[in-house]
Amino acid sequence: MDVRTRLRAGVVIPAHPLALDDGGAVNWRSQRALTRYYMASGADGVAVGVHTTQFELHHDRALLGDVWRLAAEAAGERGGAPLLVAGIAGDTVDAVAEAELAREAGYHAALMCSWGMTEVTEDALLERARAVGEVLPTLGFYLQESVGGRRLGRSYWRALFDIESVVGVKTAPFDRYRTNDVVQELIAHDRWDDVAVLTGNDDAIVHDLLTPYRATVGGQEREVRTTGGLLGQWAVGTRAAVELRDRARAAVAAGTVPTDLLALATDLVEVNGAVFDVDHHFLGCVPGVNEVLRQQGLVGTADCLGPDVLSPGQSELIASVRERFPDLLDEEFVAANRHDWLA
Structure with missing residues (x-):
């Protein structure tokens, strides 16, 4: 699979939740149903082992591998070539071991998550990205501080884009200035047209999908756009x-953004505010995703492996x-199909 081409074409990649039963074990029936829901929706792939999958899953590598394999199997049930992204955590040695496990499970790229690192420095992040890049193509990740991220300087992004195995970057600082830092460094870089930008800014999805970044570099006019999201x-x-995504793509092609888009x-921000628990500084963001799916009948509980609970x-x-x-x-769509996905 040409991961770079797929990413730059504009992808919809849900960050896959982890479905648990009342005893705290993985509910494999619901876990498979969620992947089926994403594929039936037309998603281009799934990201598994990321924040929404609950980083605590990385404490148990065998279980993590089982979750990766099930998602890969379920994503492929309908045929096609779903793009599989593995969330990779921990220090370099653990991250490389996880990347090797993900590759064996059929995953195509690694999203570099800072969770579980002994010391989250820019040098350590870059060293780890280089090492994991020997195993899988990698995606950089700017995670907001309220859920475990840290501020990263422009020099970090410049150095990250120097790494040939980096095929994309997920901007999720929930901050326009910091998102701008990433894209401005990319547009000035020699690999400006080789690295995909994916939005992870759940509070600015539409704006990210519509906004062009333009600059003249060495006499060359360049434009970088967010091509999709994870x-x-x-x-x-x-x-x-x-x-x-399709509406935004059509608006960009037409050069005109409809006001209803x-x-x-603003409607998406309203929805996200409830699901991600903005009123309590995102404390309930992961169980909030689970709670939507619980209310819709796809999972049995909003419980998490760790201490996260609904506010x-x-x-x-x-x-x-x-x-x-x-x-x-997707209320009507889920209600009409959940029994088939849970079968």
């Missing part, structure tokens, strides 16, 4: 996400946005 928000309302951006009133707020924005959360 998002926890797209773990719910996935069919609507595919439709949004901009209005949709007070979050379940009711999620129920409210499901009622107000049913199309953005």
Whole structure:
């Protein structure tokens, strides 16, 4: 698979949740059903082992491998060539071991997550990216600080883009200045047209998909755009996400952005505020995704492996946005097909 070409074409990649049962074990039936939902929605692939999958899963490498393999199997049930991205965590030695396991499971790229690192320095992140890049093509990751990320300087992104195995970058700092840092460094880099930019800014999905970055470098006019996304928000309302990507792509091609597409951006922020628990500084973001899927009947509980729980009133707020924005959360589509996906 030509991962670079796939990413630059504009992908919808849900960050895959982890479905548990009431005893805290993986509910394999629901886990498979979720992958089937994403593929039936038209997603280009899945990202597994990332924040939405719960980083605590990386404590048990055997279980992590089982989760990776099930997602790969379920994603391939419909045929085609789903793009499989593995979330890689830990220090360099552990990260390389995980990348090798992911490659054996059929994964095509590694998203570099800083969770589990002894010391999250820019030098350590770059060393790890180089080592993992010997195993799989890699995607850089700018994660917001409220859920474990750290601020990264422009020199870091410049050095990351120097690494030939880096095929993409996920911008998810939830901060326009920091997102700008990443793309401005890319547009000035010799590999400006070789590295895909994916949005992970769940509060700015529409704007990211529509906004061009332009610069003149060495007399050459360049333009870099966000070509798709890898998002926890797209773990719910996935069919609507595919439709949004297509609408944004058409608007870019036409050179005109309809006002109703901009209005949709505010609706998505409203939905995301409930699902990601903005009122409590994102404490309930992972169980919030699970709670949407629980209310829709795809998983049995919003419980997590770690200490993350729904915040007070979050379940009711999620129920409210499901009622107000049913199309953005695939309500009819899920209700009509969940029994087949759970079969």
